[in-house]
Amino acid sequence: MRKILTGVIFALALTSCVGDLDTEPKVQLTIEELLADDPDAIQGIVSRLYASFALSGPEGPGSSDIDDDPGESPFLRGIINLQDFTADGMKNRWGDDGLDQLTTTSSWNSNNKFFRYLYNRAYFTIPQCNNLIQILNSVDVENEELARSEARFLRALAYYYLIDAFGKGVLATEDNLGESNPLPEATRIQLFEYVETELLEIEPLMPETNDYGRANKYVVDMLLAKLYLNAEIYINENRYDDAFTYVNKVITEGGYQLADNFLENFSGDNDTSPEIIFPLIADPVKSQSYGNTTYIVNGNLSSETMTLSDYGAAEGWQGHRATKAWYGLFCGGVDNSAELRNCNDDRAKLFWIGTDEETGDDLHNFEMEDYREWTDGYPSIKFRNNDFGVASNPTSFSGTDFPLYRLADAYLMYAELALRNASGANLQTALGYVNDVRTRSNASTVTINELDLDFILDERARELNLEGHRRTDLIRFNKFTGSSYVWPWKGNSSTGVSIPAHYKLFPIPQQALGANPNLTQNPGY
Template sequence: MKNMKTNFRKLTVVAILFVMASCSSELDQKPLIGDTLDNLLQNNPGAAKGLVSKMYATFALTGPSGPGSSDIVSNDAGETGFLRGIINLQDFTADDMKNRWGDDGLDQLTTTSNWTQNNKFFRYLFDRVYYTVPQTTNLIVALNQTSGPDKELYISELRFLRSLAYYYMIDCFGKGVLITTENYGTTGALPEASRTELFNYVESELLAIESTLPDHNEYGRANKSAARMLLARLYLNAVVYTGTARYNDALTYVNKVITEGGYTLAPNFVHNFSADNNTSPEIIFPLIADAVSSQSYGNTTYLVNGNLNSETMPLSFFGATDGWGGHRATKAWYNLYGDITTTPDVRGQLFWTAGHTFEMTDYKVWTNGYPSVKFRNSNATGPSTPTSFSNTDFPLFRLADAYLMYAECVVRGATGGSASQALSYVNEVRNRSNATSILQADLTLDFILDERGRELNFEGVRRTDLIRFGKFTGGSYLWPWKGNTLNGTSIPDTYNVFPIPLTALDANPNLTQNPGYN
């Protein structure tokens, strides 16, 4: 399996030959390839797969030429990775993780305060989406004009990747520009697309490719279950995105993942976050990392090394040679397990406490708060050799999330499921980590939000979860450093979406700023 993931990543070598200069603005539609694709496919039948692989790589790597390269404009290539952006925007802005580096713009995320259109971390994610969307669209247009082998499969995969990029535009910014195969290459600025318009487009794309994607695909590539998980996430958050609840639809598609996908929970929770997690039976869609062939400061290297520091921790135990001393969890996360010094819950044992304080009285001090060792670069089974870059794939979609989504839909009143099945799924997730079973009466929305925190924190979903449960803005739920105060304070509803970057507004006069931002 490790060779399979490495070989798939190496296919990007073919694609690199056709990569053009990095985008100069967020809405740049420069093609990944020119009009030579027909000749390329005639001379190299494997070229199409390599080009598609490059599009998968935009979610895992920062650029085509090693960790110092970037597909988008930045003074620091390592900061621009998709996964690094999602962790910054989804976890540092929420209750589970805080960063201490104080980089320009990062403090504002960690403290959910002073968000502006000039914050580079908002721009990086926006730019990443609008690098991926035009390039996947260009490839779809080009492949439609060829008759190579597996053409329809590659087009379906590209439509999935484009939908995945748009999903984060919907979730994070609430609007954008809709680039499709129909308007690709249009001269002049495209109109602004609302959140609902983007939602409807992504929904239609995923529904269209559900039947054309295979039941099973090569490791690291999209299959039916990946598309269904993305649809389920879209529907689960539909009330936030469009104002209309779609829990019945969310339940329909997550149930397909559970009953038809063939996935099972990994017996060992930590296996999902270890260097050999490509052998986990639970991971539905990963973002691939490899310490040799896909080095990046923006993939799980950011998660592993960012939570380690040789001053207080044994780096080699976690398969690392470098510790960046940046990230620590807050008590809002580890308190979900009760007393973590005595909890039997395996998930609650994945914090490094030696040399660190329970309270994060100063988020810029490394020893304040407990680093999370959920992600590590060591193998779950067998020996491993420490490396500077991470070998651990990122589980963007996994079965435990599907189980918890099923339960949430049922508790929210979705039809087509059962309360007893929802309880069974939740207890399977808990029992896998040695947590005690709960009773039907315990299965409330508050419990589900907490259980999602116990199971899924630091996996790029926490901010979205808190918003869906009405706990992100306002003052009903406070966590350390929310609103830039030690014990937390209320933040405005404006913060339920991020500001549109100023560079994007300058690039397209049809884009407007989200309310409440200057």
């Protein structure tokens, strides 16, 4: 039975915001009294830190740790909104205030609430990690070093998203906890070096295995590999050799294996998948949230035309659809629904086209002429709430864990690094990894002559879209801004147009600028 990481121990007042990063730990009991009352209290707090990446608050889906909307603002929902809906493969039709600007990659400004949500979530998690680390530095408890290292990892993970999305912020640590003056602005290089140092220090301290849903040595290695892979973007420095060192450790030492079936990674019982390196846990009863995979599963379903129980869902929100920039990549490039349906690649079958029973016509259109129109584009049924190959009782909230890191991603990172001439990476090994990923889904194998960076970018889309990587990938391949690659509704055009280079970073939220006069806006906004 899976371990549910939704700790309900609140020894610390888990309250902070962008204007109150100096919050000191407020303890209802002394730490000695707390531990005497519950020897596992520290582990409960660590669990709560993990949960901050998927849940909205301590009292169910309607509660919030921060002042933002509990349904819209959870960390994982922000990752999907800013990584996938701002990119090429997925679009949303709801038109919520600010969401149109994400899905059309246009008219971005510092008042968009969705930028604020991710920023605030990061700066909620970071001070809570600081609070726990400070306490652990003053007490002697069982597994103290592991708890401290896990808190440092989660803090580094939150900072990673700030580096990637906003490029700067403030550097809040246990050392300046309680500082009454606004913290100085930290540059992207300063944040990068801090995260790098933290991860390198804790990597040898982390265990090779840990409870399900908790970080181990190879989760740290994966985050290091991600940091180094994108270093040319983040700090204008080639760190591909370092990226290879750590992704190769994940592959050769971590003991992970590709799941036999692609869908094992995206079903309700994916906690049994041997491929998932680090999940964000969901549970339909004990950890309900509108911001974990519930957002992905329900958002891609419609109660009007789809049988929700086929996907273990009780609700369909009729919001998300893929575009041809994703499903058009299969089987050498398809131009219509018939070609997509005839594609042997199992991943190509995970788009819901639908058929009118009377006319035989498609219910959804291949082209997305209007992103607000539900029938333009194909909903993705990659994530589902039922167990793999098993009928399940439908639930309103998802119990499918989110695979933040998995082995197929590591394989494709290895191949990219080999093509970028990382020291130690072997092209023949890379080819084998790529073909392992493809044959798992019944896709045809490729030859060494077909293996190039453009192919890797497309394969990452086929394999990893809707998993929170796409915007970062496009930026790394110099395909996000400008006109070298356009997609449906890029720049608010149905056929896609160029967007400015400053869109490689999101604007610093106006709320954060108002709260800390030391912060400055990113160029172009």
